[in-house]
Amino acid sequence: MISPSSPSGARRRALLFWAFFAAGAVVLALAPLALNNYWLRVLTTVFMYATVTQGLNVIVGLTGYHAFGNAVFFGFGAYACGVAMTLGAPFPVALVAAVAFSALVAGIVGWPILRLRGHYFAIATVALNLAAIQLVIQVGGVTGGAEGLPLPLSDLPPGPLYRAIYLVMLAGMVVSTLLVAFILIRPFGYALRAIRDGERAAGVMGIDTTATKVAAWAISAGITGFAGGVWAYWITFIEPASAFDPAIGVKAYMMLILGGMGTVIGPVLGAFVLEFLSTLVWGGFLQAHQIVFGVLIVVICLVAPNGMLVAGRSLIQRWRSRHGAA
Amino acid sequence: MMHRRTLVKSVAALGLATLFGAGTAAAQDKIKIGAAVSLTGNFAREGHLLKNGYAYWEKLVNDAGGIKVGDKKMPVEVIYYDDESKPQTSARLTEKLITEDGVGFILGPYSSGIATATAAISEKYKVITMTPMATADSLYQRGYKYIFCPAPLASTTLDPMLALLKTVKDPPKTIAIAGPDDLFPNVFAGAAQKKAEAEGLKVVYSTKYPKGSADLSSVATALKESNPDVLILTGYVQDSILLIKTLQTLKVNPKLIGFAFAVGIPDFLNALGPAAEDLFGVQIWDPALTYKGPVVADSATYVETFKKQFGGEVPTYITAAGTAGALSLQLAIEKAGSIDPVKVREAMLQLDTDTFFGPVKYNDAGVDVKASAVVAQVQGGKAVPVYPPAIAAAPVVYPRKPFP
Structure with missing residues (x-):
């Protein structure tokens, strides 16, 4: 009998996990062959939110810095992509610009505001989100x-175009998830978790906490900016109020809580469950859907405050101990 | 026992057969139309007003047996969804309406930002989309072929107000333009400046103040110094009230003051009281209009029948624009004698008629080139249509009386 905490058990579970992950990615990559354009769009939205949530996971889940306004990089990504394409760049180049610009902004803004801790950092990111709207309006021009x-x-007909965007968004979700898994096994990932669990202690151990935090935020911003860039091309028209919509960040936060902070697959699960839930709930009601949705969120927070993974695990443990006792 | 089971089975089979039979028959005879409008979120109020305009038309058409397509009548079925005032949701719902629900036409949402997301999808599928409440010019400059707007666009909304200036005795010579720095105010201001210069007026002052400013005395002082004959304000109700009160305090009295919104709204009249007298505003529709047309005879009939259907609710310009958009679609389908989008589009481009809402003549970009806003003036505490002359209920008062 292998106990769940023994090394070989953990390895087996990791193998099983990655096998599932790979199988899931392959199924999703092949899904466009079977699904109609509407369900493709629903899934593309799920991937978009999963990517944004994975970006949030890097700074909130791994580093412990609550960036409530992290969706600001979604807007920066969208605008970088939009401006680059307006200036004549093809979509792939514009997408690279979206990632680079978002990461750059996080790097520059991060130096001063990542010295703030706790609530102060959270509030600063919200302020950044609101300031970005005014910034775009004031800059005007391009x-x-x-x-x-x-x-x-795009000149493409709807079928191929929406399939291409679907695959790009899927790639964003898969790559950002792999990136989080990779970070977790690198010294950088240990440094982030050390900062999360005790920043002063991490500093004492020789970690350059500010540089590490800024790097984490830049990665988070780059991932979020990628989703924003693809979104901009997908929706074809962006406005400050829709690109920097604080609701995107709120939704990603709920997905992160639901899925489990600091886990590899939690953000993806959270995005799938919440987005499908909201799509289905909305289908049944014309006007009361947001109330129903709100109640569901409250229920989720009460039942699974540490995420579905933890809730599921404790449920299994409880079941096992009951059956073991019997 | 056996007997009962057989009975249940056959009843179920019969039920299913009728269900499917009815389903296919309905699919053949009905014209399915999709409408994703904002029922929650920022534009919930406007979305409801627009939806009522569509719903009014739907009932009107179905009470008459449907739209005449060739030699048969086809009832319409409008499928409504809530876009939550978000472009992203609107795009998803438009996709659902077209690919899942199989609609052949779309009645658009409120606001240009959301309608742009809607149109990006519907255009790809060549589904005709009426966008009565999306008046930003940019939407009609994208080369889309399947969108149509029965209302005047933002850049031409103030045109009748400036055209009116030439018709008064001793016409004004100088003009000033002021408004907050925001999407529509900027478009209005830019277009007004161009039009004013084309009309030979001298623009003596123009400014953009920050949106949501709590103090506009600097603007009022600058206006006092430049002393224009005409003042055009492109802002919203709240900042306009503030600016008028400041002008009143500083005793700045241009001969004509005009706004880019409807001056008949109670908030505005109540807040300014006697100071509102003689002020001008534009609106895309007014219940007092006298255009006559098919299906809905005129505005008076519209108001009366609408109130009956919606429990006394008086239709607004948003509602009327919604009805007008759906009405254009009906006229085009009847003219084409088909629900094929290419044929309906061709018929739409050939329409040249009046409706209760105003004249209809679409150009290739889907813009109603004959649509014109109505200029109304506050006279005796009420907004009265004064221009264009064909539908004026009273003569223009110019110059205005100084503030009390």
Whole structure:
């Protein structure tokens, strides 16, 4: 009998996990062959939120810094992609620009504000989100300002275009998940968790906490900016209020809590469950859906405050101990 | 026992057969139309008003047996969804309406930002989309072929107000334009400046103040110094009230003051009281309009029948625009004698008629080139349509009386 905590048991579980992950990715990559455009769009939205949530996971789940306004990088990514494409860049180049620009902003803004701790950092990121809206309006010019920015349209018919966007968004989710898994086994990942569990102690151990935090935030921003960039091309028209919508960040936060902070697959699970739930709930009601959705969120927070994974694990343990006793 | 089971089975089979039979028959005879509008979120109020405009038309058409397509009548079924005031949701719902629900036409959402997301999808599927409440010019400059807007676009909304200036005795010579720095105010201001210059007026002052400013005395002082004959304000109700009160305090009295919104709304009239007298505003529809047309005879009939259907609710310009958009679609389908989108589009481009809402003549970009806003003036504490002359209920008062 192998106990769950023994090394070989852990290895076997990890193998099983990655086998499931790979199988899931393959199934999703092949799904466009079978699904219609509507369900493709629903799934693309799920991947988008999973990517944003994975970005949030890096700074909140791994580093312990509550960036409530992290969706600001979604907007920066969207605008970087939009502006680059308006200036004539093809979509892949614009997408690289979206990732690079978002990471750069996080790097620059991170130096001062990542010295803040606890609530102060959280509030600073919210302020950043609100400031970004005004920034785009004031800059005007190539950003379109308050009038919004139309992106160049693709000549592709809806079938191939939406399938291409689906696959790009899927790649974003898979790569960001692999990235989080990779970070977790690197010294960098240990440094992040050391900061999360005790920043002063981490500093004493010789970790350059500010540089590590800034790097984590830049990675988080890059992942979020990727999702924003693809979204901009997908939706074809961006406005400050929709690109920097604080609701995107709130939703990602709920997905992170639901899935489990600091876990590899939690953000993906959270995005799938919450987005499908909201799509289904919304289908049944014309006006009361947001109330129903809100009640569901409260129930989830009460039942699984540490995420579905933890809740599921404790449920299994309880079941096992009851049956062991019997 | 056996007998009962057989009975249950056959009843079930019969039920299923009728269900499927009815289903296919309905699919053939009904025109399915999709409408994803904002029922929650920022635009919930406007979305409801727009939805009522669509719902009014749906009932009107179905009470008459449907739309006449060729030699048969087809009832319409409008499928409504809530876009939560978000472009992202609207895109998803538009996709659902077209690919899952199989609608052939779309009645658009409120606001240009959301409608742009809607149109990006519907255009790809060549599904005709009426966008009565999306008036940003940019949407109609994208080369789309399947969107149509029965209301005047933002850049032409103030045109009748500036055209009116030439018709008064001793016409004004100088003009000032002020408004908050925001999407529509900027479009209004830019277009007004161009039009004013084309009309030979001298623009003596123009400014953009920050949106949501709590103090506009610097703008009022600058206006006092530049002393324009005409003042055009492109802002929203709250900042406009503030600016008018400041002008009143500083005793700045241009001969004409005009706004880019409807001056008949109670908030505005109540807040300003006698100071609102003689002020001008534009609106895309007014219940007092006298255009006549098919299906809905005129605005008076519209208001009366609408109130009957919606328990006394008076239709607003948003509601009327919604009905007008759906009405254009009906006229085009009847003209085409088909629900094929390419044929309906061709018929839509050939429409040249009046409706209760105003004249209809779409250009290739889907813009109603004959649509014009109505200029109303506050006279005796009420907004009265004064321009264009064909539908004026009273003569223009110019110059205005100084503030009390």
